[in-house]
Amino acid sequence: MIIFSMILLNANLMIHRNTVMQIDGELEQEVIALGQEIIEEAHTKEFDQVTVGKNLPPANIPGDFTGHNSLGTDGEGSRRYYNDFDDYDGHFEIARTQHGNFEINVEVVYLDENTMLPVSAKSTFKKIIVTITSEFLRDNAGNLKNYRLEFIRNYYAD
Template identity: 35%
Template sequence: MIVGYSEVLQVMAAMVLFSLILITSNKMILLNSKKGVETESEQKAITLAQNLINEARLLPFDANTTGGPLQSSEIPDGFSATGPGSGETTRADFNDFDDYHTFTNTFDWQLRPQGHPDFGESVFTLSIKVLYVQSPDFKMSGGSETNYTEFKKMVVTVTSDYLTDNNGDPIKIEMPYLRRYYKRAS
């Protein structure tokens, strides 16, 4: 009879060992999947921020430069305050770089904005600040909406529930872009 129990104990030990290996494998697969989603989320957040920066930088520097460059004597006092002008309520209405100041929107996993006919679950939240900044440090903390300089700095911030650190705390993706006004010599 002792021989029978020995085989049963060996089978039970093998089952416990196999269960531990299976649990560890499942945990590693889950962690790899989570890291894959986080990596893809970071890539999409960076893409979203860069797309908005590219869209804004193609526009004129200031509302007062949409019709052409200012005279040297008008720089920087001829600039306007940052933010959208009258009647500029959507991205389609924006006609200069700083109109994006205070712009916020949510985007789905396919980077479609809220309001798009095929908009899915809200995944990314985007917010933008555009301020005049001073050289040499160009810090947003010293920036202003009305203290006109030749430099404007845009910071695009993207957040998502899928962007977290190892402790589960949210991560903000912040992409800055510094723009300087210059007039071509005539």
């Protein structure tokens, strides 16, 4: 009876652990899909506000680009009206899915062309950082996990 109870307890523990891993996997797939959607959407937009609707490139590259303090919307009211890559800077939304609610925060920064580190100077490189959290995705200590998806875009590579 004791041996059977031990086997049953271990089997129950393994089933529970596998179920938790399966649910975490499904939630993480949702996180990746949500983040990738924003990154792909942003990539379809113009590189900078000065290039929106223009057939010719700006006269001064990167000097004519939006300053790092002005990244973000240019008066567009919501995500569906964003027309350039850096409009996504400061974007926040709560995505409601069948797997629960996910908080999405977006940041866009300029990158140094040599080190690929964030800089305050204008450059031909911008990086979008999408951070996603969910109340159901926690580490072993019970803290919320932050998932970061990043994409680097070069003005000349478009």
